[in-house]
Amino acid sequence: xxxxxxxxxxxxxxxxxxxxxxxxxxxxxxxxxxxxxxxxxxxxxxxxxxxxxxxxxxxxxxxxxxxxxxxxxxxxxxxxxxxxxxxxxxxxxxxxxxxxxxxxxxxxxxxxxxxxxxxxxxxxxxxxxxxxxxxxxxxxxxxxxxxxxxxxxxxxxxxxxxxxxxxxxxxxxxxx
Numbered sequence: 001x002x003x004x005x006x007x008x009x010x011x012x013x014x015x016x017x018x019x020x021x022x023x024x025x026x027x028x029x030x031x032x033x034x035x036x037x038x039x040x041x042x043x044x045x046x047x048x049x050x051x052x053x054x055x056x057x058x059x060x061x062x063x064x065x066x067x068x069x070x071x072x073x074x075x076x077x078x079x080x081x082x083x084x085x086x087x088x089x090x091x092x093x094x095x096x097x098x099x100x101x102x103x104x105x106x107x108x109x110x111x112x113x114x115x116x117x118x119x120x121x122x123x124x125x126x127x128x129x130x131x132x133x134x135x136x137x138x139x140x141x142x143x144x145x146x147x148x149x150x151x152x153x154x155x156x157x158x159x160x161x162x163x164x165x166x167x168x169x170x171x172x173x174x175x176x
Contacts, residue, residue, distance in 0.1 A: 009113065012109065012112050015112075016106065016113060019102060019105045019106040020106055022102040023102040023103055023106050025102075026095060026098040026099035026101075026102045027099055029098065029099070030095040030096055030099055033091045033092035033094075033095045
C-alpha cells in the first residue's frame, strides 16, 4: 500500500509541476501582453492618454510617471470572465484568464497532495518508527564501541608516553 501511495504522490507532484509551469507561462504571457500594450500608443485608451496629456501640460517642469496600465494581473475574477475594461486588451484579457485558470488548477493540485501526504505519513509512520528504533540502537552500539576504542587509544598513548620517557632517560648522561 505504501508503494501505491508513493506512486500516487509522484503522479500528483508531476501534475503539480505541470500546473506550476502553466502558471509561469501564463504570467509571462500577461507581462508580454502588458509590454505590447504599453509600447503601442495606438492601444492606449483615449481617456487615459488625454488625462496624461492634460497633467503634463499643466505642470511642464515636473517629471511624471507614465499612466498606470489599464489592466493588471491581480484584477478581480469578473474581469477574466469578460467584464473587463474596454479597449483592445484582448490578448491581455486572454492571458489573465489563462493565468487564473492555471492558478486554480495549481491550487487544486496542491490541495490534492496534502491528503496524500497525510495518508502516506500514517501508513509509513509505523515502518518509519521501527526503522528509527533500529537506527537509534545502532547509534547506541556505535557510541559504546567508540567509547571502548577511545579508552584503548588513551591506554596506548599513556604507554607511548612512558616508552618515550624511558628512552629519553636511557639516552641522557648518567649521573653517579
